[in-house]
Amino acid sequence: MGKSKKPDWRGEVRRVMYEAARAQASADSGFNYRWEHVQAVVVCAVKLAKLTGADCDVVEAAAWLHDIRKETGDRHPKEGGKYARKFLTKTDFPKKKIDAVAAAIEQHMGLWRDTPLTNLEAQVLWDADKLTKIGLTALLHWTGADVLRGRTTTTDDMIARLKSADYRKKTVASMHTQPAKRAAKERFRAYNQFLKKVRRELSADDLFVL
Numbered sequence: 001m002g003k004s005k006k007p008d009w010r011g012e013v014r015r016v017m018y019e020a021a022r023a024q025a026s027a028d029s030g031f032n033y034r035w036e037h038v039q040a041v042v043v044c045a046v047k048l049a050k051l052t053g054a055d056c057d058v059v060e061a062a063a064w065l066h067d068i069r070k071e072t073g074d075r076h077p078k079e080g081g082k083y084a085r086k087f088l089t090k091t092d093f094p095k096k097k098i099d100a101v102a103a104a105i106e107q108h109m110g111l112w113r114d115t116p117l118t119n120l121e122a123q124v125l126w127d128a129d130k131l132t133k134i135g136l137t138a139l140l141h142w143t144g145a146d147v148l149r150g151r152t153t154t155t156d157d158m159i160a161r162l163k164s165a166d167y168r169k170k171t172v173a174s175m176h177t178q179p180a181k182r183a184a185k186e187r188f189r190a191y192n193q194f195l196k197k198v199r200r201e202l203s204a205d206d207l208f209v210l
Ligand SMILES: [Fe+2]
Pocket: 066, 067, 076, 108
């Protein structure tokens, strides 16, 4: 009797992450921030892997699973790594690449780094994860989540919350890979530019030609 075929890993990681994100979405506001975030990270990580020569399977699996244990707070990179080791063996994911997936997940902590990561796949995951937190994607994700969860009710409040993400400069400086360094600067500039332009409209300073 032949061995039954293990399920397709791509479908499986997407499915378990979707379920985890639904469970994590507080009081389910209709805007599932975690799911939005993870999808953005996957798109970014896969492209970054192709551009840098990182292993695409490792990076994609790590991107799907990196926040799967987010409910465990600061321990979620470690717990996520553990989860990935166990879970991926139940799928058709290449066995010899599982350690690399877990290692990348274990190292994705922090919004900036004092010492850079040294492994390419871990660098790519870190860069992709943080790229989604410094540009217009972040602006939409955070505002969407805040409004729907009732954390913010005025435009001033939204702007103040967006302005308070002042760690982003350090995030930009912590990027590892060349394409991410460039994109980070561009995203950072676009976010700041947006806030500046909104302030200009709200104060009607745009009525004056400078
Ligand atoms: Fe995370």
